[in-house]
Amino acid sequence: MSDVRATWYHSRVGDSVCIPSAASVVSTTTATPRHSALVRVTHWITTVCFFALLVSGVEIVISHPRFYWGETGNDLTPTLFKIPIPASRRLVPTGYGYLLPDQNGWSRYLHFEAAWIVMLSGLLYLISGLFTGHFRKNLLPDGADLSWRAFSTSIASRLRFKKPNEEEALSYNVLQRLTYLFVIFVLFPLVIWTGLAMSPAFVSAVPAAVNVLGGQQSARTLHFFVSLALVLFLLVHIVMVWLAGFKSRMRAMITGRAGTDTGMERK
């Protein structure tokens, strides 16, 4: 049986019989995956939780679509800004003679449950990333990549919607690296912090968490803007995955196997 036949046989029959000397067979099973299992699992947990947090967060905001700065804010005080939508509660002076459905009960439950799960999964990702060198190897940009020249080349190819080459499909370019680092080490910690700063019980134990932000309403307003930044990241992320080849990128993040849509799976 030739190697090719062996490969065919193995892939079609997928048996438990060992096929000797079929080196090519092992390429997909033993080659280092594009994304480690832990990265893949925590990525999708984060995806599910992010949508839960987004939907429930929107539901909570519509019960009072007014934002303030400082410690306090209510219907009697001036706003920093208002979202021009009707509210789900009667007393809010929105100017619309219409109420949106009130879904705060389950939204608050879901928001905090998803927050716990994504936080624990993020902690697992963080700890394992430090131990496996994931951040250093996959996310920290090369010194050479941080030159203006390399930087502008990368930006220019993104702006031309250039499809990444095979090399790039197996690694991250400098813009991706910096963006992911920013999301992981700046936006996620900020969104957790500003969220906790709104909890009256949490800040009773850690008052500095809200005091340095300028007050409880400031924390709420910042939580809203950091969430917006995360939504913006999500949109760009999806567009980029689409441009780079949706099927191959999804496969890489689900099964771990790298490759392009058209080409064969690579080692």
Add this chain to the structure above:
Amino acid sequence: MSELSGRRLSRRKLITTGLAATAGVSALGVAAELAQKYGLIPPDHSGVYGGFYGLGETLTYASQRLLTRHSLAREFSRSQISKPPFANEIEPLTDEFKRLQAGKFADWRLSVNGMVARPASFSLDQLKSYPSHTQITMLQCEEGWSYIAEWNGVPLSQVLDVVGVLPQARYVVYFSIEPDTWESIDMSDALHPQTFLTYGMNGNDLPVGHGGPLRLRLPRQLGYKNVKFITHLTVTDNLKGFGKGLGSASTEAGYAWYAGI
């Protein structure tokens, strides 16, 4: 050969994963057992949504109990008091309330029973005869708005002292004169120095719009736990016997029992 080792490796991986999963599940089981033992599971962990949010609620309640049992809500300076304080919507007042209001609340009573040595009933004047305490704290609504006010009242712990809470007590259930309006808190919150039976606000009697003549003030939890028009307290070791057994009217309406977040 490499195929073989690859397979062995994946088998080993499978076993490791299996063991890790088993350990994880056992750890969760042990954690649940410990949480139950130390009273860290909130009464709504299998609430109106069929227990789907039990994990998050238990984690929140348990960590708050461990982290904030004795911490004090932030207090503010007089200059930070909101003028005027925002009064949220209240249900139409009942005839009984209007009758008591017409009599300037002279006949308002707060009755206390349950797991207490000396069940009692207090008039407002009796409550005001205890040393008055003051706090300048924030009231936060789950909707997102807030205000700061100065609240005067008697700490709930003072009243509980007078009636003599039995050692096995775990919760205080508090009822409004409004129908179907009741909440409960654990003993740790009930005995907290900032948990007040409030009768004054910003130097005056507590206005009806803010829950006067008597409101339970609980500054480390959101507005809906700060029930207005309090007439009755019951001390208990089990919330199963109240309503649907979920610990409060708002829990039955789909809101979390623990509202410190």
